[in-house]
Amino acid sequence: MFRAKEYVRAKSLQEAYDLNQKRSSVLLGGMMWLKMGRNDKGTAIDLSELGLDGIEEDETEFRIGCMCSLRRLEQHEGLNRYFGGVWKECTRFIVGTQFRNTATVGGSVFGRYGFSDILTCLMVLDAQVELYQGGIIPIAAFAGMKYDRDILVRVIIRKDGRRAAYTSQRRSKTDFPLIACGLARKEGIWYAAIGARPEKAVLVTAPVTEEPFEVQAKELADRFCFRDNLRGSGDYRRHLAGIYMRRLMEQLGEEDLECR
């Protein structure tokens, strides 16, 4: 159950940052995960009036505000056009339409959850996070950082020509993923990320070789660690990872041919 003594709708990032330096404070994202735990907080800080709920696109990058909803990400034409529908694929099974209308990109990424489809997908792209104090850092480095009291302001995805594909397996359609796989290919390099191992996604890169996709996929999958939990065993996950990586390679391979 979520409890808070005070609610503040921040007027500026500085105000939000100052309030957030108290250990009892909490920054609200969509509040979907936050309210699932036992949380007795002092001040709940709301960023919803700072104009950070949109997606900006220019020639070089996409800038996604931390309060942008997962639904917006799913439906954004520019993002899906550029990345071949990967954003729709990695969001559409997350609980339900109503959930995705309030769950936020900032909450999902800052939480660095093991089950995060969003983090897994961002990992294989040239993505960075913009922190209010910490500046702009690559997503993979951010995923490994300790939780601190900074504010994740935006997620930035560069348009570097990378094509990406995503897939996940779930016990039922709207459950947490049992395994989440993202793959991108650019200039002879595979960028692979697997989340819900059940640990959070990590990035692995490998050169594209002449070997059949099946062999390359297995080699990629073997470089990840997998563990058991209620949704599946580590061995099962490793087995699935090999299959899904091969399918994603096939998907990207075909797209490469189409481009030529």
Place this chain on the structure above:
Amino acid sequence: MQIKITLNGKPVTAEIQADTLLLDLLREQGCYSVKRGCETSNCGLCTVWLDQLPVLSCSVLAARADGHAIITLEGVPKEAEAFSDYLAKEGADQCGFCSPGLILNVLAMERELTDPDEEQILEFLSGNLCRCTGYMGQLRAIRNYLKSRSKHEREV
């Protein structure tokens, strides 16, 4: 703290705690169509529209709704009745506990999607759980309802 919302078209001023959930506020205001089914942001029974978008009121702070417009099933009686007739005809409302959330989300879907196919319908409504039925009655009702609406539009 005090907040001002527009609830079903009428201005409402309410005294709330910092951590009051929108769901509890709405029930306090007499909107008993808003149900607490799971409290884990999963079942869709507490669905309301926040600035026209369907959201889970169990997962939104009432304080966050300050200055915004909320619609519950009580705010769309005509539209709700039109669709629930189709639900009843298919015998799809068994205990009826999940119906308000489903109806609001079907109406939101109607606004958002043009001529959705079955997969799109299932995907849009996958966050509305029903523990009595196998969803087939609802799906038949939704298809019939959408068909009648597009026929009506063509005639107009």
